[in-house]
Amino acid sequence: MDGDLRLKGPKDHVGWKTGTSGQGVKTLEIRRTGNLVLVDSMNNVKWQSFNFPTDVMLEGQVLDVATRLTSFLSNSSLFYSFEIEENRVALYLNSGNLRYSYWHFQPSMNRSISYVKLSSTGLALFNVKYKKIAEIQSNRVHPLSFLALKNDTGNFGLYYYSAEKAKFQASFQALNSTCDLPIACKPYGICTFSNSCSCIQLLSKDNNEIGSDCSRAFTGGFCDGKQAEIIELDNVSSVLKSVPKMVKISKEECGNLCLEDCKCASALYFRNASSNVEECYIYRLVLGLKQVDEGTGFSYMIKVPKGSGRNHEKHNNNVKRWVLVLVGVVDGVIILIIVGGFGYWLVKRRTHTFHSQATVS
Numbered sequence: 001m002d003g004d005l006r007l008k009g010p011k012d013h014v015g016w017k018t019g020t021s022g023q024g025v026k027t028l029e030i031r032r033t034g035n036l037v038l039v040d041s042m043n044n045v046k047w048q049s050f051n052f053p054t055d056v057m058l059e060g061q062v063l064d065v066a067t068r069l070t071s072f073l074s075n076s077s078l079f080y081s082f083e084i085e086e087n088r089v090a091l092y093l094n095s096g097n098l099r100y101s102y103w104h105f106q107p108s109m110n111r112s113i114s115y116v117k118l119s120s121t122g123l124a125l126f127n128v129k130y131k132k133i134a135e136i137q138s139n140r141v142h143p144l145s146f147l148a149l150k151n152d153t154g155n156f157g158l159y160y161y162s163a164e165k166a167k168f169q170a171s172f173q174a175l176n177s178t179c180d181l182p183i184a185c186k187p188y189g190i191c192t193f194s195n196s197c198s199c200i201q202l203l204s205k206d207n208n209e210i211g212s213d214c215s216r217a218f219t220g221g222f223c224d225g226k227q228a229e230i231i232e233l234d235n236v237s238s239v240l241k242s243v244p245k246m247v248k249i250s251k252e253e254c255g256n257l258c259l260e261d262c263k264c265a266s267a268l269y270f271r272n273a274s275s276n277v278e279e280c281y282i283y284r285l286v287l288g289l290k291q292v293d294e295g296t297g298f299s300y301m302i303k304v305p306k307g308s309g310r311n312h313e314k315h316n317n318n319v320k321r322w323v324l325v326l327v328g329v330v331d332g333v334i335i336l337i338i339v340g341g342f343g344y345w346l347v348k349r350r351t352h353t354f355h356s357q358a359t360v361s
Contacts, residue, residue, distance in 0.1 A: 005038060005047070018047045033060040057147040062117045071151040078183070080154035086112050089125070089136075091149075091156055091174060093182040093240060098284055100240035102182045103156070103174045107134035118147050122158065122172070140171035154182050179290040180239055188302075190236055190289045198291075200233070200302065228303050230255040230267075233289075236300040238268050238281075240288040246280040254280035255301050269299045 003025030006017040024040040025047070031037060035058070036049040050061045055071040057063065069082040081092045081099075090104035107113065107125055114128040120143035123136040138144055142160040145168060149156050158172040178184050179191035189197040232255070246257070251269045257280065258264040268281040292298050 003038070003046070020047050034058040035061070055149045055151060057118050057123075059118050059120060059144050059146060062115055064115045065113055069147075069149045071149040071154070073151060073183075080149055080151070080182075082149045082156055084113060084116055088113070089116065089123075091154065091182075092242075093154060093288070095285060099242060100182070100283075100288070101242040102154070102180070102239045102288065105134075105136055105174075118144065118158075120144050123147060136172065138171040142171065144171065182239060182288050185289065188286050190233070190291055192291045200231075227306060228259055229306050229308075230259060230301045230303055233300045233302070235292050235294050235296070235298060236289055237270075237292045237296075237298040238283070238288045238300065239290060240283065243281045243283055246282075247278065249278055249280045251299060251301075258282060258301060258303050265303055267301045267303075269301060271297045271299075273297065 002021045003023055004017050004019065004021040005025075005028065007015050009015050018038060020038055023046045025038045026041050027039050029037050029039060033050075037045050038047040039045055050058075053061070053063060053067065053069050055069050057069060063084055065084050065086055067084050070079055071081075072079040077095060079094050081094055083090055083092060087110055088104045088106035090101045093100045093102060111133045112127060113125050113133070114130075115126050117124050117126065121135070122138050122144070124132050125134040125136075127133050136158070138158050138160070140160055142162070144158050144160050146159050147157070148159060153175075156174040157170040159168045160171050161167075162169045175181055178195040184191040184195075185197035188200045190200065192198050232251075246254070249257075251271070254267050254269045258267040261282065263284050264282050266283045266286045268283070270279045270281075271277065286302055289300060
């Protein structure tokens with residue numbers, strides 16, 4: 001009767017309400033756009049669900065700058081967010097107070113965003129003068145139904161209804177490669193070129209392997225070289241961005257910064273030899289790792305308890321030893337073929353000479 005929409009539990013306990021008491025609300029409506037609204041006798045909207053988005057944005061819905069969609073992982077403290085910022089829209093992986101971006105779309109010429117609107121053709125970005133400055137377009141002619149942030153992968157997509165297949169399908173996805181997803185693999189796992197996960201092998205204090213399931217993490221609590229060490233992975237990068245960056249720094253200095261920082265779990269080092277650019281990124285978790293091509297200049301460094309990196313070194317030494325043995329075997333076979341061939345040619349030549357002399361005689 002007082003115009004407040006409430007959700008109640010047992011014994012009439014109010015679990016949620018719109019807070020519109022005393023604002024003259026007369027009617028609740030679900031509009032064709034999917035928007036749930038409370039209106040007064042003059043049909044003025046006093047409250048609408050479009051102002052309180054979760055992980056879905058419907059066609060026709062408008063979101064102002066500084067608004068975000070959120071999607072929560074089951075049985076995890078991590079969650080994803082799609083955020084509308086002043087100069088871009090971006091995807092983030094959130095862990096407590098930590099925020100790591102892993103995709104963004106930015107208007108040209110660094111133009112400012114006032115709000116975004118989902119139309120039938122894509123997500124349009126507008127400035128303060130209500131002028132469209134950019135659009136994330138659908139790749140299909142079918143009109144869009146909604147935008148969604150998936151809670152299992154963190155991928156962002158535009159969806160339309162396919163009458164032929166009788167289900168909603170994506171006409172655009174921000175991330176099209178498995179290895180570009182923020183949690184393609186578990187912590188301490190590397191997404192490889194084959195889109196499979198390879199685990200970093202570590203040792204526990206009692207020399208037992210603990211890294212084979214990619215689930216054990218050593219984050220925090222190791223403040224210097226006496227307690228921790230750095231293991232280095234060449235040709236490995238991270239999809240997670242928006243982290244503290246240092247420039248004009250050596251790889252050794254980058255690793256030492258992580259060792260000295262109690263909250264640091266890993267560091268990404270990048271060096272471009274042609275432009276002499278050196279960069280160091282500090283992380284507080286080991287996640288979002290992916291294999292990259294050789295020569296790209298990326299090295300990923302992980303901080304682990306002292307001694308737990310020995311298995312990693314042993315693995316590398318075994319690989320090197322296997323390569324040396326293989327090279328030795330191949331070289332031996334080649335030498336054997338050359339010597340054997342020369343010997344065979346020499347015997348044939350002597351035999352031919354002997355037969356020629358016998359014929360003349």
